[in-house]
Amino acid sequence: MLEKITDAVSFINSKVDIQPEIGLILGTGLNSIADLIENPTFIAYGDIPGFAVSTAPSHKGRAVLGTIGGKGVIIMQGRFHYYEGYSMQEITFPVRVMKGLGVEKLIITNAAGSLNEDLQPGNIVLIKDHINFLGTNPLIGINHDELGERFPSMNEPYSNELMGQVENICLNHDYNVKRGVYLAVSGPSLETKAECLMMAKWGADLVGMSTVPEAIVAVHSKMQVLGISVVTNLSNIFHQKAHSQEEIWENAERARKILETVIIELIKK
Numbered sequence: 556m557l558e559k560i561t562d563a564v565s566f567i568n569s570k571v572d573i574q575p576e577i578g579l580i581l582g583t584g585l586n587s588i589a590d591l592i593e594n595p596t597f598i599a600y601g602d603i604p605g606f607a608v609s610t611a612p613s614h615k616g617r618a619v620l621g622t623i624g625g626k627g628v629i630i631m632q633g634r635f636h637y638y639e640g641y642s643m644q645e646i647t648f649p650v651r652v653m654k655g656l657g658v659e660k661l662i663i664t665n666a667a668g669s670l671n672e673d674l675q676p677g678n679i680v681l682i683k684d685h686i687n688f689l690g691t692n693p694l695i696g697i698n699h700d701e702l703g704e705r706f707p708s709m710n711e712p713y714s715n716e717l718m719g720q721v722e723n724i725c726l727n728h729d730y731n732v733k734r735g736v737y738l739a740v741s742g743p744s745l746e747t748k749a750e751c752l753m754m755a756k757w758g759a760d761l762v763g764m765s766t767v768p769e770a771i772v773a774v775h776s777k778m779q780v781l782g783i784s785v786v787t788n789l790s791n792i793f794h795q796k797a798h799s800q801e802e803i804w805e806n807a808e809r810a811r812k813i814l815e816t817v818i819i820e821l822i823k824k
Contacts, residue, residue: 556644556651557699559605563648564655566604571596571620575629577822578658578778580649580769582634582665582785588815589630592621600633603652607645609633618649624823629653636764638743643693647772651702654776660717661773662818667737667763667784668746670755674735674786677809679725679817681718682782683734685767686759689741693768694775703775712774717781717821724820730813735760737784739767751790762790781821785810 581588589595598618600606609616615632622628635646653661667680674680698705718734725732738759740746746754746762754762761784773780 557701559648560651560655562604563606563652566602567598567618567620567652567656570598573620573622573627574657575620575627575653576657577626577628577660577662578650578653579628579630579662579818580634580664581630581632582765586615586632587811588664588818589619589632591815591819592619592623592628592630595619595621605648605652607635607641607648609635609639623819626822627657628822629656629658634765634769636743637689637691637741637768638764643691643695643768646768647693650769650772650776650778654773654778658778660779660781661769662781662783662821663766663769663773664783664785664814665737665763665766666787667761668788668790669760669786670738670751670762670790670792671735671760672789674733674760676786676788678786679730679732679810679814680735680761680784680786681721681732682713682737682761682766682784683718684736685712685770685782686736686738686754686757687767687771688754689739689767693772703777707775709771709774712770712780713782714779717779720821720824721781721783721817724817728813728816730817735784737761737763737766737782740764746790748791751792755792761786783814785814
């Protein structure tokens with residue numbers, strides 16, 4: 556793994572002159588946030604040594620490097636999911652590479668279903684904690700001490716400092732933002748009513764198919780992590796109608812402009 560990370564970092568450094576200090580991983584329907592980068596360089600995942608290729612709908616599958624507010628940024632336009640058939644190590648490889656490039660703060664966004672009626676479609680929710688229900692962990696296997704300790708603490712996987720900054724930004728813009736617990740499932744089938752009821756009783760507010768592997772590896776890498784969910788649908792605890800991908804994308808779009816403003820101001824801070 557160490558050699559693969561070095562190869563990917565060297566390749567990306569050969570294409571750009573900046574050192575990114577902030578990384579973003581964009582979820583379903585949120586790719587346009589990358590359009591905010593100044594002087595962008597686009598690199599297809601297929602060109603980067605060791606990278607997988609995203610097959611999820613609406614995920615563009617490329618890295619974008621440039622600046623926002625004078626800060627060096629790398630944005631992953633699309634992520635890899637367990638349901639695509641990739642290993643946990645492949646899914647989280649971009650996080651390892653971002654750390655190798657110099658990234659110290661990682662913003663992870665996703666589209667999520669709500670298990671809590673207080674969190675409605677179109678809402679933005681800060682992930683305060685997570686439940687790993689994927690049945691596996693990206694740190695299983697040989698631990699490389701150069702990358703992180705064998706048993707990293709998950710006492711505060713998502714930075715309270717960064718969440719506080721986002722809340723202050725939202726307050727200034729009169730945006731309503733809340734905190735919630737995100738639960739990750741493997742997918743790709745959506746959750747049954749019984750599963751949603753179980754998750755809600757466990758204390759989960761949101762459910763999705765990503766984010767947790769990347770967050771675990773980022774914590775292992777000693778990065779500060781901010782997790783942001785865009786609520787794209789109420790889980791079927793609350794209704795009988797089946798969800799559609801069109802509904803999910805439409806609600807992601809509703810929140811996109813707010814999220815863009817929040818992310819730009821946070822990066823500038």
